[in-house]
Amino acid sequence: MKWTKIIPLTALIVLAFSTSAFGQCKAFAKKQCLPELGNYTHDGNYHAAVLVEGEEAELYKTFYSDMEYRVAIVGEDKLPAIEFSVMDANRNVLYSNKEHNYASTWDFRLEASQQLKLVIKVTKFNAADEMPANGCVSIMFGFKM
Amino acid sequence: MNRHSKVSTFFVLGLLLTAGLFVGCKGGKKAPVEKEDTAISFVLDHDAIMQDIEQAEKVFNALPSPVESAMLIKSAGAEYNEALLNPISNASSYVTNRAMALNLGVYTCDLSFSSMYEQTQLLIDYMNAAKKMADGLGILDAIAQEDIDRLEENINDSEVIMDIVSQTFMNSNSYLEENGQPATAAMVLLGGWIEGFYISTQLVNMDNFANDKLVGRIVDQKFSIDILLNLLADSRGNQAVDELIDQVNELKTVFDKVTVETSAPRPVYDEATQSTVIKSESKVNITKEVFNELTTTVSLIRNSFINP
Structure with missing residues (x-):
């Protein structure tokens, strides 16, 4: 086989793998996370990433007074439980799903608009010798008027 | 071999x-x-x-989406005004990546605004304008013809319409994020945010400034300005984004003149609604002069987006 044939062929294979991995979280988010919003209107924003066991992510968002919100945070089945907490600007914890059996959704409303921080953490499987699991984690917001 | x-x-x-x-x-x-x-x-x-x-640390900077911005305007009791929207006829003049990205956000906001106020024919026109921008950016299947057909079939069902609008917006920004185009994704979000902000400022009744709920919603955007700057900063070095950062900083300078004092939030679970109420109070201080300055600044930015 000549290099002139190998390189384009390899590039095609690499592209196919890359595209598949890129699209992986979008399909997961639409199929697994979106339904968790129930009768709340999805805001249309997309937040998803491949996270590894033990990895942490943060999300900053302004929430408005007198709106009813639902946040849904879902990880792929191959991941351990997804822990998330919601904090105010001074890092006071307003909610932690760890105290609610790692619930994937939380419904809330605010009396005063403010910016909140969500800390999302993929817990660990307690298998120190094995390669850590990885998979998509999706965060979605829904609201009601 | x-x-x-x-x-x-x-x-x-x-x-x-x-x-x-x-x-x-x-x-x-x-x-x-x-x-x-x-x-x-x-x-x-x-x-x-x-x-x-x-x-490792992954940070998401979440701006209000065009759907959320339109909903905030309507919930504040504002009137619909078609003249404030970016004319659909402008769509053909957007040929650069920057212009198409910003105006995908702008048109999606106008589309959401039209949807909220049940402007049936207009929302189809704006869906087509948004599709033109998405197609121009090479976003595959962000807005498919079947979405437009479904929109027409459910033209009187506001829930289905909002669902279609939010889905098409998610298709666009997820495609850009997952195909290594975060700068374009950020520009789409910025375009939508600025359009919502612009429409809000234009709809405020200055004779009732102190009691207009829309003023409160506009002040709330102060909380998002740093999120927006952080979002854009992730693509610093991109010439278009660098210019946009300068424009947003002008807005931040004006917002710095607005003060918002919020008491410590306290979560209280409400059994009746099975949800948590975050109790707190806020005190806002914005003068008419500062508000006018905000209005002028956002108008200039918005005009630079729709008249590139």
């Missing part, structure tokens, strides 16, 4: 396949190394990976 060249070929293929898997996973920090893939991969340093994971 001799033995040596066969080994080289498979070595290169294996190396590139492995590289492809990592590229597809958007960076080493989040490398999704499947257990079965380790056989064709190079030896992984477990301790180094664990250390990397401990240090």
Whole structure:
């Protein structure tokens, strides 16, 4: 086989793998996370990433007074439980799903608009010798008027 | 092919396949190394990976989406005014990546605004304008013809319409995020945010300034200005984004003249609604002069977006 044939062929294979991995979280988010919003209107924003066991992510968002919100945070089945907490600007914890059996959704409303921080953490499987699991984690917001 | 060249070929293929898997996973920090893939991969340093994971941090900066912005305007009791929207006829003049990205956000906001106020024909026109921008950016299937057909079939069902609008917006920004175009994704979000902000400022009744709920919603955008700057900062170095950062900083300078004092939030679970109420109070201080300054600044920015 000549290099002139190998390189384009390899590039095609690499592209196919890359595209598949890129699209992986979008399909997961639409199929697994979106339904968790129930009768709340999805805001249309997309937040998803491949996270590894033990990895942490943060999300900053302004929430408005007198709106009813639902946040849904879902990880792929191959991941351990997804822990998330919601904090105010001074890092006071307003909610932690760890105290609610790692619930994937939380419904809330605010009396005063403010910016909140969500800390999302993929817990660990307690298998120190094995390669850590990885998979998509999706965060979605829904609201009601 | 001799033995040596066969080994080289498979070595290169294996190396590139492995590289492809990592590229597809958007960076080493989040490398999704499947257990079965380790056989064709190079030896992984477990301790180094664990250390990397401990240090890893992914940050999402979430702006209000066009759908949310339109809803905030309506919930504040504002009247609908078609004259405030970006004319659909402008769509054909957007040819650069920057102009199409910003106006995909602008048109999606106008589309959401039209949807909220049940402007049936207009929302189809704006869906088509948004589709033109998405197609121009090469976003595959962000807005498919079947979405427009479904929109027409459910033209009187506001819930279905909002569902379609939010889905098409998600299709656009997820495509851009997952195909390595975060700068374009950020510009789409900025365009939508600025349009919502612009429409809000134009709808305020200055004779009732102190009691207009829309003023409160506009002041609330102060909380998002740093989120917006952080979002854009992730693509610093991109010439279009650098210029946009300067424009947003002008807005921030005006917002710095607005003060908002919020008491410590206190969560209280409400059994009746099975949801949590975050109790707190806020005190806002904005003068008419500062408000007018905000209005002028956002108008200039918005006009630079729709008249590139």
